[in-house]
Amino acid sequence: MVLVVALAAMAGLAALAPILARLMGRNAGYVLAAGFVAIAAVLGTVGPAVLAGETPTASWPWLPHFGVSLTLRLDGLSALFCVLVLGVGALILGYCPRYLRPEHHHRSIYFQLTAFGGGMLGLVLAGDLVLLYVFWELTSVLSFFLIGSVGARGNAPALRALLVTTTGGLALLTAIVLVSVRLGTTDLTEVLAARNQLLGLPLGDAVAALLILAAFTKSAQAPFSFWLPGAMVAITPVSAYLHAATMVKAGIYLLLRFTTVYAGQPGWSFTLMAVGLVTAIVGALRALREHDLKSLLAYSTVSQLGLLVAAIGVGTTVALAAAVLHTFAHALFKATLFMLVGIIDREAGSRDLRQISGLRRVMPVTATLTGLASLSLAGVAPMIGFVSKESLFQGFASATVFPGAGAVAAALAVFASALTFAYGVRLLYGAFAGPTMQRTLYEPSWLFLAPAAVAAGASAVLGPGVVVLNPLMHRAILDVEPWGTPPSFQLWHGFSLELALSGLTIALGTVLFVARARVDRTLRHLPEDRGAQRFEVFYSALIRFGTALARTDHRRTTWPYLARPVVGLVLLAGAGLGVATGLPGTYPAPRALDWGVVGLLVAAAITVVLMRTTLASVAALGSVGLLVTTWFITAGAPDVALTLLLVEILTAVVAAFALRGLPARLAPVHRSGAVGAGVLAGLAGLAAAGGTFALTGRRGLSPAGEYYLDAAEEATGGRNVVNTILVDFRGLDTFGEISVLASVALGLTLLFAGARPVAGRPAPYEPLLGPAQRLLAPIIVTLALYLLVRGHDQPGGGFIAALVAGMAVALGALSGGGRFRVARGLRTAPLIAAGLLICAGVGLAALVAGQAFLTPLKGPFGLSTSLLFDAGVFLLVLGVMVTAINRFSLAEGFTP
């Protein structure tokens, strides 16, 4: 419960942030910082329980079919990260008010920072992998916005950061899906407990690789580290909070979590150690070369994250303990250093390392704090950085992934740390020694310094007082490796190997510092960090590829799209020809009439293609329709034939209206295009004929057809089996189909949205059709209603009745030319809505009665709700008819 309250409070705080910022301006940061502290206090109420080994959990079902739930849990490791997220968050928000300038967008910055805090808190509290993923992506997105909020120069770095981290996010999601498929659950506790099921399978390796990819992108490991230095364009509080203390630690958190599963696996160990140590050394070399303080700190962060990843890779309890402690120590000293750089930056001073020398004379307090944090960074006693650095050495020395791994890893770590010491001492030197270069600098107000002072003080105090952290660290380590015996941290543990390594580091680092002129010259040969440029090249190539790929889809004509499925059809038929065996041997003998109908049909179809004028084409098309109708009659389908006959007439009417404004002659067909189209058409025709021949040889009644013929009368009370299929058996199909028709009507309405009725001259035939329409319309409508009612037993039904009623509408339109407003009462929206609502209502009534959706309910006198359903179909189809005829007949003045 406490967890839910804490997370909800974070969300509430984020929602409150813009309001506070509007009321209080930049000082809203103090209130938000207090909020962070309060939420930390709320979580602290379960602190003793967590330290005692309990795991407070809250869970609600979310997607039960996939074993996904909304679960929050707080164990030692989560608690440690909660301390970081909320503690550093409070310091940063307390730092913001004096840092932000009036022209900054306080509201969005405060909202995004607070929401980010909530996202990170959710990430470390998530007890379900899917939930963890959601928060993971949330932090990526907020990082994107926070980097991008500095304006145009932030665009490219923000996009790079987003693309890299979300690539990792997708890898994480894939890993989660694989886990879910394998284990049937995404509950973190269960997944971590299912160690043996995950290991030893190709799937387990894939999951490990994907998790590593996710962590490496988030925690800026080689070769993805380039986004982090770029992200330094963001304002300093963002750099300190997201890109040093917390968000980049999400990858570390993920790796620590899954160490429970993968600890001691050679591939996992080796990958993490190799990449981590390479990143650590390259990052430290680049940091040593940098003179811009913020860039230096960025590369330093990359380097330190590398050490953490490598230590996690070692996988021994000692190494993990070191990683956990160093995560904490790093957050403290790096946040301090960033805040101090921000102060110097804010005072319009130079961020160039060579310019800050002699800082103590103008800014004694700032210089002291910088010195403390630098000492912790350099790993000098008695700072907490010293304790964690020594633990790291001890951890690396315990590596056993291959013989001698401990020695190699420790040596590389010592080298990276010596480089770290060297640039740490450069910071120290700049703060205290040398001539004062920037005399305009002055000590900022104590309010501005306070957050940095708290963090720097913690770095200093928690070195000697590291034992205070032991309970939390123990718990966190036990949560990662329940089988381990966590070491107890202390400042001094006698003369040991790691003390010797520390000494070596300091000696080597001092040499590097003293010989800094030479080191600088040598480092100039180090290749530039071209990661960002390489990424841009890759990214723009990808965009170009996509553009090229999509170019074929940006045509003004339709044929390039339409040709593709036809080509597919021909290829499919070709493949079918290759594998087809055993065509049905018997075919029903064609009847004499069939040949006559088909012969005329072929002639009519060819005529449609050859005709040069629109009217002739429409006439030929009508002939085709009528011949197909005849064919349906001979095939024993009166309903279908009736439907087609009516549709043909209506199509002719609509086409006559539609083609009115268009040229009477169709443009001649270009010979070049016609040959290709003709060949493709011929092949498609052959394929279709072959397919029809091959697939229609079966001669018994289909089992489904047999069932309908047998069951129709008894089950539905209807004798027209086709109609019972439409309204009783397969009502859902029909419902879907009329929905399509409804969207056609809506599309037409939109298409002709600009149309205005125009008073045209009376048509010459109007004196004849006018009275005819007045006489015939009532008869037609009566006939339509009769067909609707009898449809269940005799040819008819909703579709046919609506088409017949459409005749009355068409007749009205024809007789009135452009002036006659057809059947004023009949309008699109009410008809369509009534039709859909009635059909849906019939379906829902069945649900209410405890039946499946759209099951017809029987009433007295042999009536059933299927008639009502058919009436809904009638109204809807009539709505489509009215729309089509009205829109086309009135659209004379249509202007696109």
Add this chain to the structure above:
Amino acid sequence: MTAAIAVGVLVAAGVFLILRRSLVRVAFGFILLGHAVNLLLMAAGGLGRREPPILGPDGPTTPADPLPQAFVLTAIVISFGTTVYLLGLARAQRRGDQDEKPGPGP
């Protein structure tokens, strides 16, 4: 056999028309393709049994398969909707067949 010929010719004519630039011809092509598919569906029900599937005391002895008929019936109405919409598009394009040559601009 007759059904196969009818379907083949309708498909060939329809495909030739939908590959034209003019939307009016495209609309005509779709009408022909619609007929072809409907014929195929009906033929799939078998052409050996050709009595209307309407039951009753003097009902059919060899009724045609009702299921394809139901499919085709709705398909006809839907293709009417498609036709009407295509004609609307052709009208919106306004110049219709004058666009046989590629138009200017993107």
